[in-house]
Amino acid sequence: MRTLNGFENDSGVIHLRYMQALLVIVGLTFLLVARVVYLQIAEHDRFESLSQENHIDEVSLKPVRGLIYDRHNEVLARNVRVFNLEVLPDRIRDMSALLNELSHAVELTPDEIGQFKTTLKSRPSFERQILKTNLDEEEAAIFSVNQHRFPGVELNVHLQRNYPHGNLTAHVVGHVGRISPQDRETVSQRGDYSGISHIGKIGIESHYESMLKGQPGRSQVEMNAHGRIIRHLSQTLPDTGRALHLSLDIKLQEESMKALEGYEGAVVAIEPKTGEVLAMASVPTFDPNLFVNGISRAKFSELNTSSRRPLFNRSIYGQYAPGSTIKGFMSLVGIENGYSHDRRVFCPGWFSLPNNSRRYRCWKKTGHGYVDGNSAIEQSCDVYYYNLAVRIGIDRIHEGMSRFGFGQKTGIDLPNERSGLMPSRDWKQRARQQSWFPGDTVNVGIGQGYMLMTPLQLASVTATLANRGKSVTPRLLRMTENSVSQQLEPHIVPDKEKIELKDGRSYDAVIEGMRRVVYGNRGTARRLQEEILYDMAGKTGTAQVVGIGQDETYDEESTPKEHRDHSLFVGFAPLQDPRIAIAVIVEHGGSGSQVAAPIARRLIDYYLIERLKMYARPETPSSGKEA
Amino acid sequence: MAADQKSMFSSLDFPLLSGIFMICGIGMIALYSASGEDVDMLIKHSARLGFAFLAMYVVSRIPTSTLSTLSLHLYCAGLVLLVLVLSVGIIGKGAQRWIDLGFVRFQPSEIMKITVPMMTAWILTKHPLPPRKFTLSLAVLAVAVPCVLIILQPDLGTSLLIAASGSVVIFLAGISWKLILSLGVAGVVAAPLVWNLVLHDYQKERIITLFDPWSDSLGAGYHTVQSIIAIGSGGVRGKGWLSGTQSQLEFIPERSTDFIFSVYGEEFGLAGVILLLVLYLFLVARGMWIALNIDDSYSKLLAGGLSITFFIYVFVNIGMVSGILPVVGVPLPFVSYGGTSIVTLMIGFGILMGISRRIKPY
Numbered sequence: 001m002r003t004l005n006g007f008e009n010d011s012g013v014i015h016l017r018y019m020q021a022l023l024v025i026v027g028l029t030f031l032l033v034a035r036v037v038y039l040q041i042a043e044h045d046r047f048e049s050l051s052q053e054n055h056i057d058e059v060s061l062k063p064v065r066g067l068i069y070d071r072h073n074e075v076l077a078r079n080v081r082v083f084n085l086e087v088l089p090d091r092i093r094d095m096s097a098l099l100n101e102l103s104h105a106v107e108l109t110p111d112e113i114g115q116f117k118t119t120l121k122s123r124p125s126f127e128r129q130i131l132k133t134n135l136d137e138e139e140a141a142i143f144s145v146n147q148h149r150f151p152g153v154e155l156n157v158h159l160q161r162n163y164p165h166g167n168l169t170a171h172v173v174g175h176v177g178r179i180s181p182q183d184r185e186t187v188s189q190r191g192d193y194s195g196i197s198h199i200g201k202i203g204i205e206s207h208y209e210s211m212l213k214g215q216p217g218r219s220q221v222e223m224n225a226h227g228r229i230i231r232h233l234s235q236t237l238p239d240t241g242r243a244l245h246l247s248l249d250i251k252l253q254e255e256s257m258k259a260l261e262g263y264e265g266a267v268v269a270i271e272p273k274t275g276e277v278l279a280m281a282s283v284p285t286f287d288p289n290l291f292v293n294g295i296s297r298a299k300f301s302e303l304n305t306s307s308r309r310p311l312f313n314r315s316i317y318g319q320y321a322p323g324s325t326i327k328g329f330m331s332l333v334g335i336e337n338g339y340s341h342d343r344r345v346f347c348p349g350w351f352s353l354p355n356n357s358r359r360y361r362c363w364k365k366t367g368h369g370y371v372d373g374n375s376a377i378e379q380s381c382d383v384y385y386y387n388l389a390v391r392i393g394i395d396r397i398h399e400g401m402s403r404f405g406f407g408q409k410t411g412i413d414l415p416n417e418r419s420g421l422m423p424s425r426d427w428k429q430r431a432r433q434q435s436w437f438p439g440d441t442v443n444v445g446i447g448q449g450y451m452l453m454t455p456l457q458l459a460s461v462t463a464t465l466a467n468r469g470k471s472v473t474p475r476l477l478r479m480t481e482n483s484v485s486q487q488l489e490p491h492i493v494p495d496k497e498k499i500e501l502k503d504g505r506s507y508d509a510v511i512e513g514m515r516r517v518v519y520g521n522r523g524t525a526r527r528l529q530e531e532i533l534y535d536m537a538g539k540t541g542t543a544q545v546v547g548i549g550q551d552e553t554y555d556e557e558s559t560p561k562e563h564r565d566h567s568l569f570v571g572f573a574p575l576q577d578p579r580i581a582i583a584v585i586v587e588h589g590g591s592g593s594q595v596a597a598p599i600a601r602r603l604i605d606y607y608l609i610e611r612l613k614m615y616a617r618p619e620t621p622s623s624g625k626e627a
Numbered sequence: 628m629a630a631d632q633k634s635m636f637s638s639l640d641f642p643l644l645s646g647i648f649m650i651c652g653i654g655m656i657a658l659y660s661a662s663g664e665d666v667d668m669l670i671k672h673s674a675r676l677g678f679a680f681l682a683m684y685v686v687s688r689i690p691t692s693t694l695s696t697l698s699l700h701l702y703c704a705g706l707v708l709l710v711l712v713l714s715v716g717i718i719g720k721g722a723q724r725w726i727d728l729g730f731v732r733f734q735p736s737e738i739m740k741i742t743v744p745m746m747t748a749w750i751l752t753k754h755p756l757p758p759r760k761f762t763l764s765l766a767v768l769a770v771a772v773p774c775v776l777i778i779l780q781p782d783l784g785t786s787l788l789i790a791a792s793g794s795v796v797i798f799l800a801g802i803s804w805k806l807i808l809s810l811g812v813a814g815v816v817a818a819p820l821v822w823n824l825v826l827h828d829y830q831k832e833r834i835i836t837l838f839d840p841w842s843d844s845l846g847a848g849y850h851t852v853q854s855i856i857a858i859g860s861g862g863v864r865g866k867g868w869l870s871g872t873q874s875q876l877e878f879i880p881e882r883s884t885d886f887i888f889s890v891y892g893e894e895f896g897l898a899g900v901i902l903l904l905v906l907y908l909f910l911v912a913r914g915m916w917i918a919l920n921i922d923d924s925y926s927k928l929l930a931g932g933l934s935i936t937f938f939i940y941v942f943v944n945i946g947m948v949s950g951i952l953p954v955v956g957v958p959l960p961f962v963s964y965g966g967t968s969i970v971t972l973m974i975g976f977g978i979l980m981g982i983s984r985r986i987k988p989y
Binding site for chain 1: 756757795798799800801853855856857858859860861862863872873875876877878892896897900901904908911915918919922924927928931935938942945946949950951
């Protein structure tokens with residue numbers, strides 16, 4: 001032990017150091033106080049607003065998409081509640097283990113897992129991703145019970161677009177799909193999409209996207225550091241999109257689809273007076289509900305590569321040679337240009353141009369003998385129209401047919417309709433770098449050669465004829481409806497002018513020819529007159545798909561299906577006050593009179609009798625089941 | 628009876644005890660808010676506090692002479708544990724700081740927070756002060772060895788705090804300013820070496836973000852930035868208890884442990900901060916007063932060392948959450964939630980109280 005003296009000495013040393021240490025402590029304390037004063041007084045406003053920004057956030061409230069109805073208020077597109085399994089990727093440590101574990105509680109197909117993993121790679125990890133859509137009630141219940149075992153996995157209820165008539169409306173009503181990266185580029189110009197995940201991809205859903213989508217609402221929320229909403233501070237509610245009332249009659253649409261079953265083809269039916277499209281069927285079709293949340297690769301490739309092309313909307317994208325269906329219009333153009341409807345032409349079964357040995361055949365090899373305008377339409381004499389076309393010439397044909405809308409878009413309210421083709425000298429020079437040959441004119445006379453039309457165009461020009469020259473713009477939208485007030489507003493389409501002809505009686509003359517197609521003794525569609533309850537006019541068409549050589553004969557039985565003729569029919573009824581104009585195309589169906597014409601009759605029957613109840617079927621004696 | 632009572636608690640220094648009580652009270656209030664009103668957590672915290680008070684009481688009754696004689700033994704025991712923990716860590720191929728005795732887990736490095744100042748004071752007071760070269764070297768060695776062992780764990784923060792606690796004792800023993808200055812120069816020279824050879828990447832990152840936390844406010848600087856926003860937005864009067872948005876909405880990381888000061892600062896503002904600082908300073912001042920008034924060198928050095936080290940804890944924690952020091956895992960004394968450190972602190976104050984008891988009344 002050291003002495004007390006030693007301690008006194010030590011004490012002096014230590015005390016001096018204490019004073020110095022005390023100075024340092026006071027200095028450091030001052031530094032701390034200065035720092036806190038700086039933060040809490042000098043910079044308080046800045047940090048105050050930073051802390052506000054931190055936890056106050058605006059979230060978008062998704063609007064409800066407008067519904068779509070048919071003309072009798074049948075729902076074509078609606079929003080249904082679905083359970084989706086969603087994953088918050090950044091909350092999950094071991095994704096594979098989770099998926100494995102989860103698959104015991106909920107059925108997960110390899111497809112769903114594969115698609116989910118692909119999305120995970122391309123999206124940031126804080127973004128929630130859908131693992132499985134459309135869980136049924138039972139699956140949802142099972143998951144809910146086990147939810148505590150799967151942190152980072154949530155079961156959420158969404159409103160999802162649904163098409164109750166599925167494949168009946170796939171092409172017309174179309175469908176929505178998730179907003180894709182390509183959509184994102186244009187979306188900003190199309191209005192406010194905050195919170196909206198889906199967008200109309202095809203059909204009405206795409207064309208009237210801006211009406212249907214609605215206006216997102218805004219909610220000011222308090223969020224915690226993990227982005228979870230703690231409470232709502234203020235809100236503007238979203239506006240539901242407008243409901244659309246279409247002119248479509250879903251029953252007629254269904255009947256059209258049924259009538260085309262087994263074929264590839266299209267039916268378009270229009271109310272002539274208004275241009276309202278009653279049915280627009282393209283067969284085969286597909287289930288639009290598959291596309292709403294992203295279709296699986298395999299399923300899409302199956303649809304996309306099918307030789308029957310179910311994804312292809314034939315009614316507005318399919319372009320076909322109209323064949324004889326346009327002969328009535330050819331007659332109108334002829335009359336207009338001085339080629340009298342009463343002129344008689346001799347049909348020996350073939351036609352040839354002066355100084356040319358090539359024979360253009362009439363469909364009837366033995367010939368029709370002498371035919372005038374009416375019988376030429378009735379019997380669909382090709383030679384008459386070869387003659388007419390050559391007499392008038394392509395320039396006047398092009399001009400005359402163009403007045404009726406041939407080669408032009410109809411202006412229907414669907415995206416990207418095709419314009420068909422009404423050939424001309426100019427066109428051939430431009431498109432083919434070839435001059436126009438007289439033989440080209442001959443072919444145009446019977447709706448072959450370069451001439452192309454969509455089924456919609458065919459129906460539309462038929463409506464013009466039914467209206468005796470008053471053309472209409474075909475359209476699907478009749479009315480829109482404010483989804484909240486339910487106030488209806490008619491959708492107005494500007495009227496088109498009547499196509500005036502030099503002789504006003506020309507229309508009736510041609511219609512008479514087309515009436516005889518059905519009622520004449522030699523009418524190509526005379527089979528249709530059996531038990532018919534109303535007057536109708538029509539025209540068959542059989543359009544060549546491949547050229548037939550000079551000395552070959554066409555034999556349907558021995559021709560491979562893809563080379564068989566397309567079967568067409570156009571018509572309208574009743575004759576005096578037309579309620580429906582229709583165009584039917586059956587690809588490779590063979591003769592127009594045998595396939596397309598009966599389909600048209602069936603559909604007109606159905607519409608006028610079953611739907612409009614304008615006529616009543618005679619009582620059929622009951623089959624007497626009790627016997 | 629009354630006399631017994633008096634003698635039973637006579638080892639407790641009333642000013643220190645009341646200061647600690649007040650700070651612990653503030654701590655409970657802050658913790659209730661920081662934990663998201665978690666009563667379970669509060670109960671656990673109280674249990675630990677109770678245990679820590681018990682430890683303090685027991686230690687306060689140990690005569691300083693006994694402590695002085697035990698200095699070497701305790702220090703050596705601590706070293707053995709450090710080596711043990713390190714070798715277990717090496718075998719287990721991972722960072723290892725804990726010793727698990729089944730019923731209790733503790734960090735040997737915590738023991739060193741007490742034993743290093745004890746050991747240093749013991750070595751230095753063997754000879755008259757200021758120390759000669761040999762004694763000084765011995766003391767420096769006594770500080771350096773555990774520090775190196777703890778760095779190896781790796782736990783740079785604790786190592787620095789222990790180095791500080793030992794250095795404070797050496798400083799108080801009166802080494803010449805010349806030496807201090809030359810050490811400082813050596814430090815500046817050695818800094819680049821330490822940077823490149825000793826520091827781990829995450830430690831470097833913490834130091835870089837210290838200088839500009841906003842440069843990476845969502846990454847490495849997130850903790851600091853959110854903490855600064857919390858304190859700054861508290862203003863003079865604070866947002867009110869349980870009403871701090873930064874705290875309640877979990878923007879402050881580690882809000883019940885290392886960053887509890889940010890919660891307190893946000894909810895109680897400058898007024899609350901000053902109150903807390905005053906209480907801390909009061910404890911430090913009382914400790915210094917004890918050191919000044921005790922009449923043996925060992926107690927003087929130890930009491931001073933412990934008081935100043937306590938201040939360093941406070942300074943480092945508040946400095947780090949307010950963005951003037953790098954983020955090293957140092958809890959706020961008596962306020963932060965957490966086990967071992969609070970016991971160590973109380974033991975330190977127990978020693979102080981034991982020393983205070985021997986001060987002869989004037």
